[in-house]
Amino acid sequence: MEFLVLQQAAANLGWTFYLPLAILISLIVFGVPIWVSIGLGTLGMLSLTGSLPLSVFGESLFEGINAFALIAVPLFILTGDALVRSGLSDKLLDVAEATVGGMRTGLGSSTTLGCGFFACISGSDAAGAAAVGRMTIHRLVERGYPLPAACALVASGACTGILIPPSIAYIVMGMVLGMSASTLFLAAAIPGVMVMMSVMTTNVVINRLHGFEEGRAPFSWRHWIATVWDARWALFVPVVILGGIYSGLFTPTEAASIAVVVVVVIGLHQKRLVLGDIPRMLESSARVCGVIVPIVAVSLPLAQTLASLAIPQSLVSGISGLTDSPTVMILLMIGILILAGCVMETTPNIVILAPLLLPVAHQAGMNDFHFAIMMVTTLGLGFITPPLGLNLFVVSGLTRCSILSIARYALPFVFGMLLVVLLIAFIPWLSTWGI
Amino acid sequence: MATTSIAISEKRSSRALRLKCDYVDRKAERWLLLTFYALIILTVAVEVIRRFALNYSSVWGEELARYAFIYLVWMAAAAAVRDRAHIRIDVLVNLGGVRLQRLAWWLSDVSTLVLAVWALWLSLSPVLTSLNYGSVSPGLRLSQAIFMMAIPIGFLLIAWRVIQTMMADVRRMRRGEPPFEGKKLFD
Amino acid sequence: SERAMAATSQEENEREAAADTTLVMATGYALGASRAYPIMQLNFKENLQNFTGGRLYVKLAPGGQLGAGSALITKVQNGTIAIAQHSLSNLSAFAPEADLVNIPYWCGQNQRLVNLVTSSKWREVVHHKVESRGFKVLNYICIDPRTVAVREGLINGPVRTPEDIQGIKFRVPASEILQKMYRLAGANPTPVSWGETSSAMKQGVVDALDPSVQALLVFGFTDTLSSISSIQSVPDAQVYTCNKAWFDAQPSAIREAILQASDVTFRENLAKVPAARAYSHDQMRQAGVSLYSPTESELAEWKAKCGHQLPAWDDTKQALAGSLENFDHLLEATEVSNGYYVDSDI
Ligand code: NA
Numbered sequence: 001m002e003f004l005v006l007q008q009a010a011a012n013l014g015w016t017f018y019l020p021l022a023i024l025i026s027l028i029v030f031g032v033p034i035w036v037s038i039g040l041g042t043l044g045m046l047s048l049t050g051s052l053p054l055s056v057f058g059e060s061l062f063e064g065i066n067a068f069a070l071i072a073v074p075l076f077i078l079t080g081d082a083l084v085r086s087g088l089s090d091k092l093l094d095v096a097e098a099t100v101g102g103m104r105t106g107l108g109s110s111t112t113l114g115c116g117f118f119a120c121i122s123g124s125d126a127a128g129a130a131a132v133g134r135m136t137i138h139r140l141v142e143r144g145y146p147l148p149a150a151c152a153l154v155a156s157g158a159c160t161g162i163l164i165p166p167s168i169a170y171i172v173m174g175m176v177l178g179m180s181a182s183t184l185f186l187a188a189a190i191p192g193v194m195v196m197m198s199v200m201t202t203n204v205v206i207n208r209l210h211g212f213e214e215g216r217a218p219f220s221w222r223h224w225i226a227t228v229w230d231a232r233w234a235l236f237v238p239v240v241i242l243g244g245i246y247s248g249l250f251t252p253t254e255a256a257s258i259a260v261v262v263v264v265v266i267g268l269h270q271k272r273l274v275l276g277d278i279p280r281m282l283e284s285s286a287r288v289c290g291v292i293v294p295i296v297a298v299s300l301p302l303a304q305t306l307a308s309l310a311i312p313q314s315l316v317s318g319i320s321g322l323t324d325s326p327t328v329m330i331l332l333m334i335g336i337l338i339l340a341g342c343v344m345e346t347t348p349n350i351v352i353l354a355p356l357l358l359p360v361a362h363q364a365g366m367n368d369f370h371f372a373i374m375m376v377t378t379l380g381l382g383f384i385t386p387p388l389g390l391n392l393f394v395v396s397g398l399t400r401c402s403i404l405s406i407a408r409y410a411l412p413f414v415f416g417m418l419l420v421v422l423l424i425a426f427i428p429w430l431s432t433w434g435i
Numbered sequence: 436m437a438t439t440s441i442a443i444s445e446k447r448s449s450r451a452l453r454l455k456c457d458y459v460d461r462k463a464e465r466w467l468l469l470t471f472y473a474l475i476i477l478t479v480a481v482e483v484i485r486r487f488a489l490n491y492s493s494v495w496g497e498e499l500a501r502y503a504f505i506y507l508v509w510m511a512a513a514a515a516v517r518d519r520a521h522i523r524i525d526v527l528v529n530l531g532g533v534r535l536q537r538l539a540w541w542l543s544d545v546s547t548l549v550l551a552v553w554a555l556w557l558s559l560s561p562v563l564t565s566l567n568y569g570s571v572s573p574g575l576r577l578s579q580a581i582f583m584m585a586i587p588i589g590f591l592l593i594a595w596r597v598i599q600t601m602m603a604d605v606r607r608m609r610r611g612e613p614p615f616e617g618k619k620l621f622d
Numbered sequence: 623s624e625r626a627m628a629a630t631s632q633e634e635n636e637r638e639a640a641a642d643t644t645l646v647m648a649t650g651y652a653l654g655a656s657r658a659y660p661i662m663q664l665n666f667k668e669n670l671q672n673f674t675g676g677r678l679y680v681k682l683a684p685g686g687q688l689g690a691g692s693a694l695i696t697k698v699q700n701g702t703i704a705i706a707q708h709s710l711s712n713l714s715a716f717a718p719e720a721d722l723v724n725i726p727y728w729c730g731q732n733q734r735l736v737n738l739v740t741s742s743k744w745r746e747v748v749h750h751k752v753e754s755r756g757f758k759v760l761n762y763i764c765i766d767p768r769t770v771a772v773r774e775g776l777i778n779g780p781v782r783t784p785e786d787i788q789g790i791k792f793r794v795p796a797s798e799i800l801q802k803m804y805r806l807a808g809a810n811p812t813p814v815s816w817g818e819t820s821s822a823m824k825q826g827v828v829d830a831l832d833p834s835v836q837a838l839l840v841f842g843f844t845d846t847l848s849s850i851s852s853i854q855s856v857p858d859a860q861v862y863t864c865n866k867a868w869f870d871a872q873p874s875a876i877r878e879a880i881l882q883a884s885d886v887t888f889r890e891n892l893a894k895v896p897a898a899r900a901y902s903h904d905q906m907r908q909a910g911v912s913l914y915s916p917t918e919s920e921l922a923e924w925k926a927k928c929g930h931q932l933p934a935w936d937d938t939k940q941a942l943a944g945s946l947e948n949f950d951h952l953l954e955a956t957e958v959s960n961g962y963y964v965d966s967d968i
């Protein structure tokens with residue numbers, strides 16, 4: 001602990017810190033793009049506190065994203081898009097429906113399971129929400145769900161995109177904390193599936209209360225086998241990706257590129273995709289990448305500025321001054337992460353908060369993997385919490401349904417997922433069994 | 436009478452020119468994005484295949500993919516500025532009327548412009564240092580400045596795109612239309 | 623302990639207030655790392671402050687807070703930070719001669735490396751070029767030479783001779799020389815970025831890697847490795863550099879004091895080498911990793927297979943040192959002590 005102090009004299013934070021912070025928050029509230037708000041806030045903080053020279057900012061825009069692991073971001077976004085355009089995502093949904101469609105809340109459950117299947121291939125959220133949403137929302141509405149409820153279900157199911165491996169979030173976590181991403185994937189398997197189950201269960205409970213969907217389709221083995229056979233290529237992709245990672249053919253980041261190639265080749269082979277589709281596919285994925293990565297790029301100098309102002313140390317000493325109880329510390333961390341997830345995207349949240357909270361986690365006796373899984377799962381809630389929830393944005397963009405009305409229907413799912421977060425936080429085995 | 440018609444035809448031709456320029460710059464932007472994207476995928480995939488099949492991989496493949504990624508990000512960020520696709524919280528702003536929304540877009544554009552110019556300025560100094568001392572990248576052994584230029588180029592494009600959207604908004608306001616609400620992430 | 627912390631914190635505040643100049647010193651290693659990996663950042667901070675009579679105050683940015691390796695070099699070059707630590711091979715971006723150290727079996731042994739970097743020949747060639755690129759070398763940090771560390775389940779027992787690594791996938795950084803070395807030794811050199819290496823070793827994308835035992839410990843490779851062999855081929859050394867313009871702008875008394883502090887820290891590092899080695903070897907053994915020191919005849923096999931004496935290296939020597947003769951001068955320098963002793967007995 002003396003090391004922490006020696007690293008830097010305790011911070012005396014004055015207006016030079018709080019004023020730019022207030023500006024940063026006000027800009028976000030007034031609808032200025034997140035990356036611009038963080039960038040200007042950081043520049044303000046650097047110029048006023050003088051804790052580091054301003055040139056740090058210019059260097060970070062290059063060095064901050066000059067990391068091989070971050071290449072996973074555009075590649076996994078593209079994988080999701082390729083899945084849709086190659087028609088493989090329809091097949092995955094068909095299998096999901098043939099599997100659980102016969103249950104009482106069949107369509108809702110198969111939507112969620114479809115999101116889970118999608119997540120086994122794609123490492124990002126947005127594409128899954130868009131793909132599954134496009135195909136299922138109108139059917140859910142036909143079956144009796146109010147539009148915002150259908151949107152909320154898809155948005156929540158798509159949270160599994162980063163929670164079930166492969167996942168951009170765990171690759172970035174591995175990069176930030178110097179951990180093996182493939183081990184993180186392994187550790188995330190059970191928690192990721194638990195989140196999917198919680199979304200499914202929550203939807204069943206909602207249906208018991210409100211009865212959105214009543215009828216059920218009959219289950220038939222013959223139909224199931226035919227559907228699975230029809231989807232064999234789509235089901236083969238996760239085997240290639242995860243099999244390739246765990247048999248030592250490629251690293252998790254490389255897997256993202258292999259996934260793109262495999263999906264495109266299958267799509268071309270099945271004649272669902274023609275070469276002419278590829279430029280449009282790349283263009284729309286590039287746009288998503290150009291929206292997500294700049295937030296990461298400006299978050300890095302913010303993280304560096306906070307570190308140079310000794311905020312991590314203040315946080316640790318603040319929290320350990322508040323309580324000795326590991327339970328309370330963990331709950332405090334979860335609270336911070338939920339709050340952060342409400343207002344910010346996952347990847348920058350990992351960049352900024354992982355190094356900040358890791359010492360607190362150690363203080364609470366958590367191991368690195370346990371902490372990483374708990375952190376990403378909690379941040380996963382952020383995809384469906386307003387004001388900034390990426391999945392809410394995506395399904396709202398698809399349906400023109402207002403974000404706040406979707407968010408209201410997403411609330412029960414948030415609570416369901418929160419339950420999973422608590423289980424993960426207090427039962428370390430769930431995230432450390434595979435290590 | 437004659438002067439008006441000249442003015443109108445001038446206006447028309449300048450509009451046509453503008454459309455043409457816009458077409459060219461969209462197309463150029465699109466091709467650059469495609470090139471960088473394809474470069475990332477192919478470099479990484481080829482390295483994996485080479486390592487697996489030929490027991491040989493290069494010392495520069497990973498580096499090339501990284502630099503292509505950096506170019507891709509900042510060019511795509513500029514494209515997203517043009518499309519007004521950057522993630523923002525508009526829940527509060529949307530509670531107000533068109534005037535508040537217009538004000539919010541104006542604030543957002545001005546902030547983006549300030550950041551772009553500031554970042555452009557700050558990112559030039561590493562490029563100049565690198566040119567000055569002739570640093571080379573470790574793998575490709577090419578001047579580091581080539582890759583570092585991604586940042587100033589990107590922010591120049593961003594500044595330009597912001598000015599374009601601001602001007603477009605002024606035109607819309609004159610016509611009494613609401614501000615351009617931006618493209619959604621997935622259409 | 624809380625009182626001790628408050629006292630330290632107050633002392634630091636007072637020192638910072640009393641100093642004329644506050645500078646940032648950035649490293650890629652956590653503050654507690656010196657126990658296993660003698661990067662000496664706390665000693666260096668202390669020495670810089672004390673030898674300047676408190677006129678400098680050093681603010682540490684450890685643990686990769688501001689980046690590591692080439693990111694830190696950029697920051698020093700731009701004058702964003704005054705001092706940073708990075709690897710010796712990172713210098714080769716400015717002085718190609720620095721890359722010579724990656725040729726095997728001429729300066730891999732600790733004492734040879736220390737003799738080399740303290741020699742007037744080395745300083746003449748390398749330091750001069752580094753300075754023309756806006757840097758000043760302050761001091762070197764000796765750790766221990768590179769090793770051959772293999773993953774669990776690859777072979778039975780430790781790697782003894784080049785025979786044992788025939789055809790295995792050997793992780794290398796983006797360095798043509800190291801790639802050439804492991805190819806000569808018979809392995810299949812595979813460049814993997816450092817951030818992916820831990821995953822790659824765990825899943826068997828690569829089978830072996832070469833950092834020093836100390837580095838393998840601080841980067842948490844304990845549960846991936848089955849054995850580590852100290853083949854003493856190539857040094858795995860670090861260096862502290864500072865921005866030359868910043869240095870030149872200091873008053874002469876301060877410049878003197880900085881150089882003195884740097885030298886003292888270097889000597890402290892050299893003294894610390896065996897202790898850090900003992901600690902990290904012990905930790906590795908406790909984690910179940912076996913450590914192996916090849917015999918003289920086994921080392922001779924390695925040297926015969928990939929050593930600097932092979933004609934295969936002539937073009938590299940020529941390209942980096944200018945001529946074979948220049949290389950031979952540097953080689954001679956590795957034999958002559960300049961009054962800096964380090965324990966080489968691995
Ligand atoms: Na996934």
Ligand code: NA
Nearest residue numbers: 341342382388
């Ligand atoms: Na949110």
